Amino acid sequence: MKVCVIGVGYVGLVTGVCLAEIGHDVICVDNIESKIEKLNNGISPIYEPGLEKFIEKNMKSGKLNFTTNLKYGVEKGEIIFISVGTPSLSNGQADLSYVEAVAVEVGKYINDEKIIVNKSTVPIGSGDWVSMVVSESIEKNNLNKDVKFNVASNPEFLREGSAVGDTFFPDRIVIGSSSKKAIEKMLELYKPIIEQSFGWPPDVPRLLPKGQKIPVVVSDLTSAEMIKYAANSFLATKISYINEVANICEKVGADILKVAEGIGLDSRIGPKFLNAGIGWGGSCFPKDVSALAYIANEYGMTPQILNSIINVNREQRLKIVKKVQDELKIVKGKTIAVLGIAFKPDTDDTREAPSISIMNSLINLGAKIKAYDPIVKERPHTLSEKVTLSKDSYDAIKDADLLIIATEWDEFRTLDYAKIKNTMNHNIIIDGRNMFNKEKFEDLGFKYMGIGR
Numbered sequence: 001m002k003v004c005v006i007g008v009g010y011v012g013l014v015t016g017v018c019l020a021e022i023g024h025d026v027i028c029v030d031n032i033e034s035k036i037e038k039l040n041n042g043i044s045p046i047y048e049p050g051l052e053k054f055i056e057k058n059m060k061s062g063k064l065n066f067t068t069n070l071k072y073g074v075e076k077g078e079i080i081f082i083s084v085g086t087p088s089l090s091n092g093q094a095d096l097s098y099v100e101a102v103a104v105e106v107g108k109y110i111n112d113e114k115i116i117v118n119k120s121t122v123p124i125g126s127g128d129w130v131s132m133v134v135s136e137s138i139e140k141n142n143l144n145k146d147v148k149f150n151v152a153s154n155p156e157f158l159r160e161g162s163a164v165g166d167t168f169f170p171d172r173i174v175i176g177s178s179s180k181k182a183i184e185k186m187l188e189l190y191k192p193i194i195e196q197s198f199g200w201p202p203d204v205p206r207l208l209p210k211g212q213k214i215p216v217v218v219s220d221l222t223s224a225e226m227i228k229y230a231a232n233s234f235l236a237t238k239i240s241y242i243n244e245v246a247n248i249c250e251k252v253g254a255d256i257l258k259v260a261e262g263i264g265l266d267s268r269i270g271p272k273f274l275n276a277g278i279g280w281g282g283s284c285f286p287k288d289v290s291a292l293a294y295i296a297n298e299y300g301m302t303p304q305i306l307n308s309i310i311n312v313n314r315e316q317r318l319k320i321v322k323k324v325q326d327e328l329k330i331v332k333g334k335t336i337a338v339l340g341i342a343f344k345p346d347t348d349d350t351r352e353a354p355s356i357s358i359m360n361s362l363i364n365l366g367a368k369i370k371a372y373d374p375i376v377k378e379r380p381h382t383l384s385e386k387v388t389l390s391k392d393s394y395d396a397i398k399d400a401d402l403l404i405i406a407t408e409w410d411e412f413r414t415l416d417y418a419k420i421k422n423t424m425n426h427n428i429i430i431d432g433r434n435m436f437n438k439e440k441f442e443d444l445g446f447k448y449m450g451i452g453r
């Protein structure tokens, strides 16, 4: 099938590449020229393990093309994915201006019957709204007023850092539409994934056995849109819940690692997302929880659980700052090393990263911060100019009064902490991700603090 993906970010790029790999002809469109130029040179503009190999292979075979020419993509594609960003406005509402701009352009250039798919995470009702925007644009801008289209919602559940595997081997595929034809086309598009029948490089392990069927949830548009918000809000709730339990553990002297193990073995609960830490961040949870809360407010409801998890998460970051104050007493003039800037390991995404709000708060208290991340090499625009970016972990930690682990990159597990101890001013470590064995660090002579232990 011929596919056009508009918005070549973490979601659009991975979606486009994987659809090409399972045999479709894909045109990926973005309005940032430098991004398209990089991609046309076979370079991924984002850090996503395993992705570049598939980009290269599918560009070579001609199945995957990158362009800034939206008209070309829309005219060629039978299925048009909208996968642009939907960030938060200051009131928590999702900013749909990027989706709207694309929908207007699609209406302008649509030349025959298409399926327009909302891949972006969009508020409930956006499917019908996109349909309206496209129709209005056809009416206004298109010579062919009778051109037909159907809208589908196909929310994305990939995780940055394992996006390629998540796309080929998803837990489920959700397709929402009021059009039977659109649903049938989408099922045909995803058939090789649903049936796990696609070819796979022999040197990369398959995450699911060939032939094992992927569950598909077919629904109306509204339910599909709600599934995405409800899923992300539930995962964020799980993290905020374990963080709250961790805070109680600290007070009563329990160990959150044992508590999480004990409750996670309950099959009704499960072990995932029970890692206490400095809170959730990233490009999805914060904006999606806020957007769902905003929607509830619009309907006159008070979303009490959603409001609480937002507050618990905000306070969790402040708790780290408080721990630093408790340890250093006077923060002004002290040197603090921060390992990890990305919101989680295996990505270069720093949107809403807890590390950033923690560093900015400490800078406001007068601390000197030296930060290091294995992949994030450019200062995120949200990070204070006063934070020094170090060339490696050892450089960041040298002469520090305190070390904060903010992202659980594997690289930090194998540092020579015995050597590090001798280069620090004071041997205090706040392990914001509970990466390390407390006793081991205490044996090395560190004052070690995790979360909830």
Ligand SMILES: NC(=O)c1ccc[n+]([C@@H]2O[C@H](COP(=O)([O-])OP(=O)(O)OC[C@H]3O[C@@H](n4cnc5c(N)ncnc54)[C@H](O)[C@@H]3O)[C@@H](O)[C@H]2O)c1
Binding pocket: 006, 007, 008, 009, 010, 011, 012, 029, 030, 031, 032, 035, 070, 083, 084, 085, 086, 098, 101, 102, 119, 120, 121, 122, 156, 157, 158, 159, 160, 283, 284
């Ligand atoms: N990042 C994730 O892990 C993830 C997971 C699931 C769902 N989502 C959702 O997917 C959507 C996209 O997220 P993302 O992280 O990929 O965003 P992103 O910011 O990484 O990518 C969006 C891309 O859209 C492009 N774009 C914006 N306006 C455009 C236009 N008019 N024409 C062409 N291109 C345009 C931007 O240049 C950018 O490259 C969001 O709604 C997000 O909530 C993201």
